[in-house]
Amino acid sequence: MSDVLLFTILTMCILGVLAAVILYFVAQKFKVFEDPRIDTVESMLPGANCGGCGFPGCRGMADALVKNDDISALYCPVGGASTMNGIAAFLGKAVAEKEPQVAVVRCNGSCDKRPRTNQFDGAPSCAVIASLYGGETACNYGCLGKGDCVAACNFGAIHINPETGLPEVDEEKCTACGACVKACPKMIIELRKKGIKNRRIYVACSNKDKGGIARKACVAACIGCGKCVKTCQFGAITLENNLAYIDASKCKLCRKCAAECPTGAIVEVNFPPRPPKKEGDAAKPAATKMAVVAPSASKPASAEPKTKTATTTPETKPAAAPTSAEKPTVAPETKPQATTAQPTATEQPVSAPEAKATPSEATSTSSEQTLF
Amino acid sequence: MLKSFRIGGIHPPENKLSRKAAITPMPLPEVVVIPLSQHIGAPAQAVVAKGDVVKTGQLIAQSGGFVSANIHSSVSGTVTSLDPVADAGGVRRPAITIRVEGDEWVDTIDRTPNLIKECNLTPQEIIAKIAAAGIVGMGGATFPTQVKLSVPPGKKAEYLIINGVECEPYLTADHRVMLERGEELLVGVQILAKALGVKQAFIGIENNKPDAIKHLTELCANTVGVEVVPLKVKYPQGGEKQLIDAVIGRQVPSGGLPIDVGAVVQNVGTSLAVYEAVQKNKPLIERVVTVTGKSLKKPSNLLVRVGTPINALIAYCGGLPDAARKVINGGPMMGRAVANLDASVTKGTSGILMLDEKEALRPVPGNCIKCAKCVSVCPMALEPYLLSNKSKRGMFADLEPLKITDCIECGSCSYTCPAALPLLDYIRQGKAEVMKIIRSRKS
Numbered sequence: 001m002s003d004v005l006l007f008t009i010l011t012m013c014i015l016g017v018l019a020a021v022i023l024y025f026v027a028q029k030f031k032v033f034e035d036p037r038i039d040t041v042e043s044m045l046p047g048a049n050c051g052g053c054g055f056p057g058c059r060g061m062a063d064a065l066v067k068n069d070d071i072s073a074l075y076c077p078v079g080g081a082s083t084m085n086g087i088a089a090f091l092g093k094a095v096a097e098k099e100p101q102v103a104v105v106r107c108n109g110s111c112d113k114r115p116r117t118n119q120f121d122g123a124p125s126c127a128v129i130a131s132l133y134g135g136e137t138a139c140n141y142g143c144l145g146k147g148d149c150v151a152a153c154n155f156g157a158i159h160i161n162p163e164t165g166l167p168e169v170d171e172e173k174c175t176a177c178g179a180c181v182k183a184c185p186k187m188i189i190e191l192r193k194k195g196i197k198n199r200r201i202y203v204a205c206s207n208k209d210k211g212g213i214a215r216k217a218c219v220a221a222c223i224g225c226g227k228c229v230k231t232c233q234f235g236a237i238t239l240e241n242n243l244a245y246i247d248a249s250k251c252k253l254c255r256k257c258a259a260e261c262p263t264g265a266i267v268e269v270n271f272p273p274r275p276p277k278k279e280g281d282a283a284k285p286a287a288t289k290m291a292v293v294a295p296s297a298s299k300p301a302s303a304e305p306k307t308k309t310a311t312t313t314p315e316t317k318p319a320a321a322p323t324s325a326e327k328p329t330v331a332p333e334t335k336p337q338a339t340t341a342q343p344t345a346t347e348q349p350v351s352a353p354e355a356k357a358t359p360s361e362a363t364s365t366s367s368e369q370t371l372f
Numbered sequence: 373m374l375k376s377f378r379i380g381g382i383h384p385p386e387n388k389l390s391r392k393a394a395i396t397p398m399p400l401p402e403v404v405v406i407p408l409s410q411h412i413g414a415p416a417q418a419v420v421a422k423g424d425v426v427k428t429g430q431l432i433a434q435s436g437g438f439v440s441a442n443i444h445s446s447v448s449g450t451v452t453s454l455d456p457v458a459d460a461g462g463v464r465r466p467a468i469t470i471r472v473e474g475d476e477w478v479d480t481i482d483r484t485p486n487l488i489k490e491c492n493l494t495p496q497e498i499i500a501k502i503a504a505a506g507i508v509g510m511g512g513a514t515f516p517t518q519v520k521l522s523v524p525p526g527k528k529a530e531y532l533i534i535n536g537v538e539c540e541p542y543l544t545a546d547h548r549v550m551l552e553r554g555e556e557l558l559v560g561v562q563i564l565a566k567a568l569g570v571k572q573a574f575i576g577i578e579n580n581k582p583d584a585i586k587h588l589t590e591l592c593a594n595t596v597g598v599e600v601v602p603l604k605v606k607y608p609q610g611g612e613k614q615l616i617d618a619v620i621g622r623q624v625p626s627g628g629l630p631i632d633v634g635a636v637v638q639n640v641g642t643s644l645a646v647y648e649a650v651q652k653n654k655p656l657i658e659r660v661v662t663v664t665g666k667s668l669k670k671p672s673n674l675l676v677r678v679g680t681p682i683n684a685l686i687a688y689c690g691g692l693p694d695a696a697r698k699v700i701n702g703g704p705m706m707g708r709a710v711a712n713l714d715a716s717v718t719k720g721t722s723g724i725l726m727l728d729e730k731e732a733l734r735p736v737p738g739n740c741i742k743c744a745k746c747v748s749v750c751p752m753a754l755e756p757y758l759l760s761n762k763s764k765r766g767m768f769a770d771l772e773p774l775k776i777t778d779c780i781e782c783g784s785c786s787y788t789c790p791a792a793l794p795l796l797d798y799i800r801q802g803k804a805e806v807m808k809i810i811r812s813r814k815s
Contacts, residue, residue, distance in 0.1 A: 117462065117711065117712070118462070118709075118711040121734045122734070122794050122797045123764075123794035123797035123798055123801075125764070125797070125798070125801070127801055128794075128797045128798065128800075128801045131800065131801050131804050132461065132708070132797075132800075133460075133461030133462055133463060133708070133709075133711055134458070134461050134462030134463040134711060134712075135462065138458075138462060140462065140463055140464060209464065213464070
């Protein structure tokens with residue numbers, strides 16, 4: 001009996017040793033050389049695997065950084081200049097200097113500025129809406145508010161504000177990886193230069209319709225009047241397809257265009273409040289600040305006559321009530337984004353009187369497929 | 373046993389409220405808006421300018437490519453604008469706006485009610501006439517008819533199948549056409565058969581329209597080569613591929629066209645339009661539209677000029693009911709909700725349906741319980757839950773081998789889902805993305 005055991009154990013040992021020797025030589029023979037620097041560079045990268053650099057993940061980027069002689073085209077938006085400089089020093093190569101960027105949402109059509117004309121009750125996805133029809137408002141270009149950008153963000157840097165129905169970017173968290181830019185079917189998110197002291201001026205509108213149509217759909221729309229183009233002394237503003245665009249590389253942040261814009265489509269971010277000037281000027285400024293990314297900024301200087309529509313306070317609902325009256329198609333305006341990811345139901349007490357007729361989730365007007 | 377397609381299918385409540393309502397011509401509106409893209413394919417190119425005076429039936433937009441269709445003025449009056457106008461989905465698209473002044477028709481159009489049976493034209497001449505008249509598939513897909521009739525070299529059409537199934541609940545437009553315009557329709561069928569060079573034509577009709585089956589069978593008795601085929605009541609019996617399977621028992625291969633199995637399918641409305649175009653020189657400027665809904669005062673079948681606002685149709689049928697919560701362009705299964713009631717009736721508008729709250733309501737979606745009901749009802753033998761899930765997660769590259777492009781968007785999966793998942797919403801989006809991938813690979 002013990003002979004059998006001994007024999008078995010010995011055989012197994014011999015087999016094991018033999019296999020180890022074979023494997024050792026095979027491993028030597030077929031060894032794949034990998035530059036050890038790739039591992040080091042990968043550990044220097046943020047490890048977010050967000051794809052912002054154009055590679056599927058950090059490993060791919062590290063591989064390219066080590067293997068390419070000229071790495072000036074490669075840039076990690078998440079790590080930014082410090083990471084890139086560190087890697088450049090380690091590898092002894094030169095990297096491009098890039099200014100830090102941040103995502104901006106080029107739509108300012110919050111619920112009070114852009115009345116809902118119908119209600120979508122299908123799959124809560126911007127891409128689905130965009131493939132089906134024009135959206136819940138009369139604006140064909142603006143934010144659809146279902147949060148495809150939120151789902152795309154790996155850093156939790158973007159969220160839908162339930163009050164305005166628009167996405168807001170957290171400047172601290174945003175790494176400018178560009179995932180939201182790709183996710184938005186309406187292409188309203190743009191990566192812009194972060195700017196000195198994070199100050200930025202941009203046109204928060206993407207509407208390419210003629211002025212009248214755009215204005216009818218949304219009071220905060222760019223109507224292509226060209227006032228800002230004339231005002232700008234630096235030639236930073238161009239007007240194309242009834243839509244103004246501010247070139248961040250030419251903009252000197254003088255804020256004159258924002259003051260001139262008749263609809264408040266040009267927004268300025270992180271600027272100190274304008275000093276109150278003579279009455280003539282006072283008609284325009286200050287309140288535009290509310291459109292800002294930071295959630296705290298939703299307190300406009302209320303008294304400005306020109307910007308009265310910009311108020312986000314729930315008490316005033318200037319635009320919402322008439323809509324349901326003039327568009328009988330559509331179910332009573334109860335709760336515009338019943339299907340959004342955000343369950344917060346802040347609008348309930350606000351909504352127009354018809355809201356009583358139906359429970360808020362019960363109405364549905366616009367989706368292509370109907371079930372019953 | 374009645375014939376039917378073999379895979380999947382559902383049976384939604386029929387609700388054919390307007391089945392007894394005879395076709396009534398709708399009074400002319402004050403303004404018509406005629407979109408330049410009423411068909412699948414390239415938009416037509418406008419050939420009129422602002423301020424031009426046009427007559428009813430006059431060509432106002434020329435076909436913009438091989439797969440495209442001419443568009444004619446449906447009224448007489450003055451062109452007031454060529455600016456884009458919001459369509460039923462609220463998207464602004466190129467259109468011609470005409471202010472209606474009287475109703476003066478182009479001289480060449482024969483407006484007498486006489487039935488002209490004789491047709492001595494060659495197939496090429498018939499197809500040219502159909503192309504000139506701007507006829508498109510009137511079942512809803514709006515595929516230009518002349519393209520369907522031009523059989524590609526190497527293929528041969530054996531059977532012409534006329535689609536009188538009307539499997540969508542609520543809609544009765546085709547039903548009424550078969551009852552009231554049967555004789556003209558049959559001449560249209562014979563003209564189509566001649567253009568294709570086929571000996572045998574079938575008219576497929578669902579068994580819930582016994583009066584239409586009886587009427588057309590009687591008419592067919594003295595016509596050679598046209599036969600009425602009663603079909604089982606099952607949705608989507610009227611889908612092109614399903615109808616071919618039901619009538620001649622052949623299955624169109626995945627990614628193939630009906631002509632691959634020797635069949636060409638045309639709608640009854642299209643056949644009537646073909647009769648009018650070939651025998652009466654009348655272009656496609658009006659069509660029968662079912663206006664219906666449970667709370668609507670007068671569910672009707674109206675003969676409507678293309679370009680009439682949807683609003684006007686609803687007003688003519690007793691106004692928008694208070695209970696209406698959703699207006700649908702087309703039937704309840706495949707139609708699209710209307711976001712803009714000022715949009716106009718197009719060549720493909722088969723019905724305007726008003727759903728009240730109970731019907732319009734989409735239940736709150738739950739979670740997929742993998743019951744596979746969607747798989748068993750899918751008439752194209754796909755796996756809807758899988759397609760929808762992958763599409764939702766953006767895994768579009770995986771969808772092509774799963775044959776997402778075979779989906780006919782009938783909505784049976786969404787209808788049957790016990791968790792009320794919006795399966796078709798995601799599938800349709802995934803299909804569009806896959807089509808993009810395929811197109812970019814080809815170019």
